[in-house]
Amino acid sequence: MSASLASTFHAQGVRAPHVASTSARTHVLRVALAGCGTVGGALAERLLAGPLPGERRVEVVKVLVRDIEKARRVAFRPGVVTDSLAAFLSAHVDVVIETIGGIEPARTLVAAALVQGRRVITANKALIAAEGAALAQLAARFGGQLDFEGAVGGCMPVVRALRSGAAGVGVTTIRGVLNGTSNFVLDRVSSGATTGDAIREAQVNGFAEADPSRDLDGIDAADKIAILAWLTFGVAPHMLPVARRGLADALAFATIAGPLGGRAVQLAESDETPHGLVARVEPAVIGLGHDLARATAEWNALTVESGSAGTMLFAGRGAGGDPTAGALYGDLGATSTPLPAPRAVQVASRDERVLHWLLWARVDLAAARALVPTVPNAVATAVDGDACVLAFTATPEQATAIRADVAARGVEVALARDLR
Numbered sequence: 001m002s003a004s005l006a007s008t009f010h011a012q013g014v015r016a017p018h019v020a021s022t023s024a025r026t027h028v029l030r031v032a033l034a035g036c037g038t039v040g041g042a043l044a045e046r047l048l049a050g051p052l053p054g055e056r057r058v059e060v061v062k063v064l065v066r067d068i069e070k071a072r073r074v075a076f077r078p079g080v081v082t083d084s085l086a087a088f089l090s091a092h093v094d095v096v097i098e099t100i101g102g103i104e105p106a107r108t109l110v111a112a113a114l115v116q117g118r119r120v121i122t123a124n125k126a127l128i129a130a131e132g133a134a135l136a137q138l139a140a141r142f143g144g145q146l147d148f149e150g151a152v153g154g155c156m157p158v159v160r161a162l163r164s165g166a167a168g169v170g171v172t173t174i175r176g177v178l179n180g181t182s183n184f185v186l187d188r189v190s191s192g193a194t195t196g197d198a199i200r201e202a203q204v205n206g207f208a209e210a211d212p213s214r215d216l217d218g219i220d221a222a223d224k225i226a227i228l229a230w231l232t233f234g235v236a237p238h239m240l241p242v243a244r245r246g247l248a249d250a251l252a253f254a255t256i257a258g259p260l261g262g263r264a265v266q267l268a269e270s271d272e273t274p275h276g277l278v279a280r281v282e283p284a285v286i287g288l289g290h291d292l293a294r295a296t297a298e299w300n301a302l303t304v305e306s307g308s309a310g311t312m313l314f315a316g317r318g319a320g321g322d323p324t325a326g327a328l329y330g331d332l333g334a335t336s337t338p339l340p341a342p343r344a345v346q347v348a349s350r351d352e353r354v355l356h357w358l359l360w361a362r363v364d365l366a367a368a369r370a371l372v373p374t375v376p377n378a379v380a381t382a383v384d385g386d387a388c389v390l391a392f393t394a395t396p397e398q399a400t401a402i403r404a405d406v407a408a409r410g411v412e413v414a415l416a417r418d419l420r
């Protein structure tokens, strides 16, 4: 993809670095901002409020949006807001910040800016997961820089930490609650809200998009764990298959996790196993004392397990305009470090780890005990009047087969990892 990205822009003659050389001398950082919605609007407000740390003044030179008539939370000078990609890309700036989201036109815009040798900052996890390796190659080839702290974990600085510090400490596992929308919804449902009301509240707060399916289906968390695995293990994000199950089973556990001594979450992890690297996004019940239990409501949390540094913990607000804008703002003030060149990493064809699981089934204890022979080593516990939970160990493939087998008997069922 990188070759085609690069040749496309060469063919179009997009190459002269339009970096505003005078601005460095006058200490003004000239910024072009693509997107002025939840994140871009919050960032614009912050940029217009005052200089960066170090007293460097920022000038927002161009703002690209879809609808130039729409009211914005900040007032830009006349001529700054445009809906023309060509006008946006021809502005003489030091930094391009992308907060549009999705693949196109974000990909075209980011690639063109990197080919022009510019610094690019983005919060776009979908783009980085799909094209990060190719875009990093463009940055390296044309003298641009690519930063994306806002793409993972909102305001917790995990990208910078893993980008600069992972190689030295022998990281073996990264495990996190990485989708603020799903976590917020699970939190509210566990407190008695309906799923619909919880999603609407997340939307009102700017955590969830109009269509929250990328969050609830685990696609967003899968993108994020693939990005973190790139920074940690060196695998190109698009080369790492992420096994994924959506939020439905986690919602079934949300109201009963308390009596089980835990909380339901959408877990994302990547683990170096003897068979190669694995990655998963799936429902889990975590113990209330677990490091990841710090992530309540829209918060995110990440543990990084390493041989020499032990377990490191990051936690912070993982969604919303202001926390994400804070991460972009942090990138603007920080020095960019080179991205790891993707290397050949062995990826496991199947996840052969034997893991702990919980199977919730709407049956009484006698019926649950009758299921036990089907579920090896299972311990059944009644959780309320008409449902039971079976705790057991199995590989992910076996656990999924057990879930399917119980469901095939007409029993309402849900499966979650057990991290209590």
Ligand SMILES: NC(=O)c1ccc[n+]([C@@H]2O[C@H](COP(=O)([O-])OP(=O)(O)OC[C@H]3O[C@@H](n4cnc5c(N)ncnc54)[C@H](OP(=O)(O)O)[C@@H]3O)[C@@H](O)[C@H]2O)c1
Pocket: 034, 035, 036, 037, 038, 039, 040, 064, 065, 066, 067, 068, 070, 083, 099, 100, 101, 102, 104, 105, 123, 124, 125, 126, 150, 151, 154, 206, 207, 208, 318, 319, 320, 321, 324
């Ligand atoms: N919201 C969060 O909590 C959060 C957290 C972390 C990361 N992110 C990431 O941040 C990025 C932005 O998210 P957001 O929530 O700020 O999205 P948003 O509120 O929908 O804003 C998107 C902005 O991009 C503009 N835009 C959309 N399509 C365009 C097009 N074809 N050409 C030009 N402009 C276009 C929109 O213009 P109009 O205003 O004219 O419609 C809007 O200003 C995404 O990559 C998202 O994944 C968001």
